[in-house]
Amino acid sequence: MNAVTGLIVADDVHAHYGQSHILHGVSLAIAPGEAIGLLGRNGMGKTTLIRTVLGLHRASGGTVRVAGRDVTHERADRISRLGVGYVPEGRGIFPNLSVRENLIMAARPATKSGREGWTLDRVLATFPRLVERIDNGGAALSGGEQQMLAIGRALMLNPDIVILDEATEGLAPLIVAEIWKIIGVIRASGIASLIVDRNYRAVLAHTDRCVVLQKGRIVLEGSSHALRDSDKLVSCLGV
Ligand SMILES: Nc1ncnc2c1ncn2[C@@H]1O[C@H](COP(=O)(O)OP(=O)(O)OP(=O)(O)O)[C@@H](O)[C@H]1O
Numbered sequence: 001m002n003a004v005t006g007l008i009v010a011d012d013v014h015a016h017y018g019q020s021h022i023l024h025g026v027s028l029a030i031a032p033g034e035a036i037g038l039l040g041r042n043g044m045g046k047t048t049l050i051r052t053v054l055g056l057h058r059a060s061g062g063t064v065r066v067a068g069r070d071v072t073h074e075r076a077d078r079i080s081r082l083g084v085g086y087v088p089e090g091r092g093i094f095p096n097l098s099v100r101e102n103l104i105m106a107a108r109p110a111t112k113s114g115r116e117g118w119t120l121d122r123v124l125a126t127f128p129r130l131v132e133r134i135d136n137g138g139a140a141l142s143g144g145e146q147q148m149l150a151i152g153r154a155l156m157l158n159p160d161i162v163i164l165d166e167a168t169e170g171l172a173p174l175i176v177a178e179i180w181k182i183i184g185v186i187r188a189s190g191i192a193s194l195i196v197d198r199n200y201r202a203v204l205a206h207t208d209r210c211v212v213l214q215k216g217r218i219v220l221e222g223s224s225h226a227l228r229d230s231d232k233l234v235s236c237l238g239v
């Protein structure tokens with residue numbers, strides 16, 4: 001895959017927090033429609049990689065391309081408008097805005113012909129729980145509802161890729177199952193995804209390929225199917 005066909009192409013990306021060198025030359029290419037899992041124990045740099053790709057943290061070396069464009073020095077809001085939906089760790093919804101406002105403010109018209117666009121109606125049909133809450137403030141929602149709102153908001157952007165960082169964190173099993181189902185719907189609709197989740201078995205089941213980060217370096221990658229029986233994966237994750 002080259003920089004033209006890759007939806008997101010990170011090439012030799014480095015990142016620091018102050019003097020701490022966190023990402024040590026990470027290269028990762030995501031093709032249109034591809035579902036990628038990003039695995040690794042706590043503190044290995046998964047969120048930092050995501051934030052760097054999204055322009056929320058400045059790379060200290062290397063390049064990031066999105067949709068064929070060099071965005072290494074681009075502003076985060078411009079990168080997101082290139083079609084990158086983000087469901088951050090901790091959800092990041094606006095607590096003072098209603099569910100409707102949270103959704104509408106993210107809206108971007110569908111740009112790809114041949115793919116059914118995401119509209120307010122379609123998002124609400126996908127997340128019926130949000131319908132009853134449509135005029136409630138974000139702060140009044142349960143954790144599961146907030147997570148659904150965060151995913152719905154990412155879809156309102158009509159993204160080519162959705163990046164989910166710990167989307168099931170701290171939620172009840174029934175809600176977790178619902179969220180994996182939605183992730184399956186997103187995948188089936190042809191939207192690419194980059195998924196971080198503590199449940200690595202669920203990640204393997206919902207992705208085409210996985211990469212494993214250890215101390216800011218990719219130490220293992222392969223098809224999700226092949227990694228299911230990998231002893232190396234188990235030792236990398238310490239599970
Ligand atoms: N804002 C920050 N300032 C300083 N150091 C940070 C900051 N954010 C993260 N770090 C450090 O950078 C390293 C990578 O953190 P990061 O959050 O990217 O890991 P992660 O793989 O997402 O972990 P987790 O599974 O816990 O979410 C860790 O050592 C962490 O302590």
Ligand SMILES: [Mg+2]
Nearest residue numbers: 046047048089
């Ligand atoms: Mg993280």
